[in-house]
Amino acid sequence: RAILPPEVPRSPFGPRLQATVAWLVGDYGQSRSEVGRLLRSLFGIRMAQGSIQRCCLKTGQAVAPAVQELEDRTRTAGIAYADKTGWKVAGRRAWLWVVVTMFGTVLRVADSRGSKVIQNLLGEGFSGVLVTDRWSAYTKLPRAVRQLCWAHLKRDFTALTELDGGPKRIGEWALREIHQLFDLWHSFRQGQLSPEDLRASLPPLKARFT
Numbered sequence: 001r002a003i004l005p006p007e008v009p010r011s012p013f014g015p016r017l018q019a020t021v022a023w024l025v026g027d028y029g030q031s032r033s034e035v036g037r038l039l040r041s042l043f044g045i046r047m048a049q050g051s052i053q054r055c056c057l058k059t060g061q062a063v064a065p066a067v068q069e070l071e072d073r074t075r076t077a078g079i080a081y082a083d084k085t086g087w088k089v090a091g092r093r094a095w096l097w098v099v100v101t102m103f104g105t106v107l108r109v110a111d112s113r114g115s116k117v118i119q120n121l122l123g124e125g126f127s128g129v130l131v132t133d134r135w136s137a138y139t140k141l142p143r144a145v146r147q148l149c150w151a152h153l154k155r156d157f158t159a160l161t162e163l164d165g166g167p168k169r170i171g172e173w174a175l176r177e178i179h180q181l182f183d184l185w186h187s188f189r190q191g192q193l194s195p196e197d198l199r200a201s202l203p204p205l206k207a208r209f210t
Contacts, residue, residue: 013055021052022059070104075123077101081131084113115140154178181205
């Protein structure tokens with residue numbers, strides 16, 4: 001066989017079409033057959049399902065270094081937010097994990113929603129603060145790096161206010177503290193409070209909660 005000159009494309013599909021195919025599959029969750037119908041309807045392009053899959057694989061290979069860099073930077077973040085939801089892979093139950101930091105968002109599809117997934121995403125040396133719900137997988141992480149989501153805490157304290165006696169009083173007190181906390185935060189976001197004043201205002205609130 002003759003060797004193709006370097007200027008001859010190795011695929012009949014260009015980078016924009018390849019990216020569009022991967023985007024439809026990865027971001028919009030379209031099946032390979034659905035993507036094939038969309039390409040025929042919108043662009044008059046006939047692409048076999050095998051070619052659609054190859055476009056996805058090539059795109060994954062192309063972005064792998066950027067994904068690795070983002071995962072590495074996520075492990076050094078000061079604050080991260082994590083969650084997971086049910087997902088399907090080839091008809092099987094899986095889980096979509098997400099970790100959000102100031103550097104970007106890392107998504108990972110895993111067969112489990114156990115602690116090993118989040119430990120792998122964060123790495124052994126994670127020393128920032130991870131904001132989560134109360135799912136048991138997070139309890140394997142050191143308590144020093146965990147922060148419960150304030151929306152969940154507010155929901156719990158609101159539930160206490162619907163009871164009688166001591167629980168009701170605790171819930172009402174906690175909600176007042178939470179309102180004070182977020183009044184400070186909104187003042188900071190609106191430029192009415194300096195970062196230094198915000199940090200100085202937090203220790204008393206923290207002490208009362210602990």
